[in-house]
Each structure stands twice: as structure tokens, then as C-alpha cells.
Amino acid sequence: MPKPPVSESDPSGLASDAFMRFLRQQATALGFVKLGIAPAIEISGFSNLAKWVDAGYAGQMTYIADRLDAYRHPSGVLEGCQSVIALAYPYPATPVIDQSELSKGAGKIARYASTGNDYHDVIHPKLKCLCKTIRRWKPESKARGVVDTAPMMERQFAELAGIGWRGKNTLLLNKELGSYFFIACVLTDVELPTDSPHHTSHCGTCTACLDACPTDAFVGPGVLDATRCISYLTIEHRGAIDEKLHEGIGDWVFGCDVCQEVCPWNRKPARHRGSNNPLPSELPLRTLSLSSALGETEESFRRKYRKTALWRTRLAGIQRNARIVIRNQVAESLRDSQHPK
Structure with a gap:
């Protein structure tokens, strides 16, 4: 670099x-x-x-x-x-991942990690x-x-x-x-001239982020129970994840953007494209092939992901997440076949 x-x-x-x-x-x-x-x-x-x-x-x-x-x-x-x-x-604040990508056996990756660089x-x-x-x-x-x-x-x-x-x-x-x-x-340790603090909140009565959380991770406004947060569960948590939370994880194989995607302050087009925001085709980790993840060895995982954010989770964590997402997608497919739109 x-x-x-x-x-x-x-x-x-x-x-x-x-x-x-x-x-x-x-x-x-x-x-x-x-x-x-x-x-x-x-x-x-x-x-x-x-x-x-x-x-x-x-x-x-x-x-x-x-x-x-x-x-x-x-x-x-x-x-x-x-x-x-x-x-x-x-x-990168690229558009929401198209459902067609997920139907081909892919899992979602949080936007911040999608460039492939740590x-x-x-x-x-x-x-x-x-x-x-x-x-x-x-x-x-x-x-x-x-x-x-x-x-x-x-x-x-x-x-x-x-x-x-x-x-x-x-x-x-x-x-x-x-x-x-x-x-x-x-x-x-140098004393520098300070800027004025930001004392006011501009969230108003909006609770979109709290309401949209798939695992009900918010205890209240401004208080997050990380043990229920998809980002924590798929990245920081080691070992098995409580089965009661599996369905809420949905398609997320690494991280989660739900509470940001629903925020009104992130709706403007400028949030989605800009000089620092590449096109989806330039984001190698926008999604992750679930079958490929399950086929990785420790050596191949290190070679591919050592310099990416995914290294934080290690292979065992990524494969655990991939299995949960696969089960969720199979269950969703069955529901769709039984109740076609």
C-alpha cells in the first residue's frame, strides 16, 4: 500500500x-x-x-x-x-444489496468491510x-x-x-x-484551540433504528445490548450463537447495516455515492459466497482474508455464520414456495 x-x-x-x-x-x-x-x-x-x-x-x-x-x-x-x-x-455507502445476489447463495457483508481492505x-x-x-x-x-x-x-x-x-x-x-x-x-500533549461541542440531537421522535433491529438489540434509545447485536454476534462473539437469535441474523454473514440503512439521515443520494465510494463492481467483499466460505481451509482463508476486516472473525466464525445464513435462506425459500406472492 x-x-x-x-x-x-x-x-x-x-x-x-x-x-x-x-x-x-x-x-x-x-x-x-x-x-x-x-x-x-x-x-x-x-x-x-x-x-x-x-x-x-x-x-x-x-x-x-x-x-x-x-x-x-x-x-x-x-x-x-x-x-x-x-x-x-x-x-463505502453503496446501495442496498440486491436480493438476486442473495438468492444465489451469498451472504451480506457490512458496508465498511466491502472494499476488501482492513x-x-x-x-x-x-x-x-x-x-x-x-x-x-x-x-x-x-x-x-x-x-x-x-x-x-x-x-x-x-x-x-x-x-x-x-x-x-x-x-x-x-x-x-x-x-x-x-x-x-x-x-x-499540545493544547490546541477547541471547537464547539455538538450539544443538540436531530433524531427527534424518530425510532426507525430501534424498531428495525432484527434481534431487538436496543434496550432503549442510545443503549445497545451487544449480546443481541448482529454485528457483535457475527464478528466478536466466539463459539455457538443462541439459536433464538439465528432467524434475526437473516442474510448477514459479517456485520450488519440495518440500523444505518433505515436512518433518515442516510437517505440522501450523497450518502450512497461520492469520491470515496466505489461502484458495487469494485467492492470485492460486498457479499460472500456461502459455499466457498464453507470450503475454505485455514491456509486458504489466511491467504485471502488476512488483510481484510473478515480476519477479525477467523475462519471458524465465518463458517459458523455461513451455516446460520444458509439455514435462514433455506427456510425463507420454503416459506416462499408454500406462500407464493
């Missing part, structure tokens, strides 16, 4: 405001579509995170409880952190460029880029940085972007 471009201009000696303009221009050149600055503080949502873990909603994601105290303040990720630069990077491998080099720029501006400074692998409450800091608000499906929403974007952060 080619290294992302770095501006040849030297930011050293720039005043704070001029440096921020420089940094924003570089972030845009690297493909980020939003940038906001938040102060490094103990986030108000930390107590809710602790209650969420105590309620058992994290399931097998024990790494959250194991590092819980580190989530309290960004200094748990970067010692002496003063500022958090929150960034949004778009992922987003960590795409975004981390870009964050390193921004960190390098900060250190060139302040040689004595520290900076670290993170994208959902560190004990960091990224969505809360993105909200504090003015990028958007947290929807009832727990995802960050932006009026221009909807929710089809990754959140990344750059932490630094």
Missing part, C-alpha cells in the same frame, strides 16, 4: 491558528471529511460505560472491562494528553502523517493516532469536537454525512 502524501511545507514556527489551518488542509488531502478539536477531559459518558459493562451488555468483549479505567481520560492512552483531534473518514491499515498511516506534522510543529511534543483499538471513547470525543451527535442507535450522526464514516482520533 503506497504511503499517504505528506505536505512539503514546514509547519514549524506557525502560530496556533495558522497551524490548525495547515493541519486541516493536510487532513482533507488525506481523505478525512471532518476534523474537530476537543479538550482532553474526563468524559461525562464514562459512568454510563461502566454501567453498560456491569449490566453485561459487552458480552465477550472483556477487553473493555479489563481496561475500563483507561477509558476515563485520554491520558490513559497518551500520558499528558491535552487535546483530542477527532476525525471522520468515509466508508480500515485500520488504511487509516493508521494517515494518522501517522498527522502525528508527524504535529511533532514537526512542536518537536518536543507527543502525538498518537488511534482508530478503535485503544481504550478511547471516540464517539463521545467526536461529539465534544463538534463532528456530530450520538443517535439512538449509539452511532455518531452528522447532517452532511449521515453515519457512514469511521471515527479516528489523534491525541497530543
